[in-house]
Amino acid sequence: MIVPAPAPVVPEAVAGVRDARQWGEDGWSARVIKSDDAEGWAVEMRRDGESEPALVQPWRMAGDSPEPLGASAFSALLRQASAVLQRQTAQRQAHLHKQVTVRAGDAQWEVTLDIVPDEYDPHALLEAFDESGESAARQKVAADFRLTAAAARAWIESDFRFSEGD
Missing domain, CATH: 2.40.50 (OB fold (Dihydrolipoamide Acetyltransferase, E2P))
Incomplete structure (x- = not known):
């Protein structure tokens, strides 16, 4: 008997959540996480419902703990994540669409x-x-x-x- 693989776990949307380590609004969420590759912290930006973050980058420290998220930081992260997705879309479109002009x-x-x-x-x-x-x-x-x-x-x-x- 074949058992289907479980669907990937997608973190719960944090829309409306606004605390020091999570911030969510407008279909996006930011979450401060412990950095895997170095000592320190990172922040990930994820579009609600997506299994992978659109952006992961180092996060600033405030003493021994990560700096809290806020409205201005969230807005800046949202612009960066949106720009990453736009570049990915443009790259994918360039790969799937070619065009030449010729005289015949x-x-x-x-x-x-x-x-x-x-x-x-x-x-x-x-x-x-x-x-x-x-x-x-x-x-x-x-x-x-x-x-x-x-x-x-x-x-x-x-x-x-x-x-x-x-």
């Missing part, structure tokens, strides 16, 4: 490749846009298709068809 025939074309990381059918969508921004062709290709200017130009010049082996 008498026109300039924008060709995009959007990778669809589907668990069962990973693939990519290759699409060409004419100078007016209208989609001229769209084709499903392998997820590992390499979009280069030469490949885009060849695709356009062959009336948006790939020969066998491409």
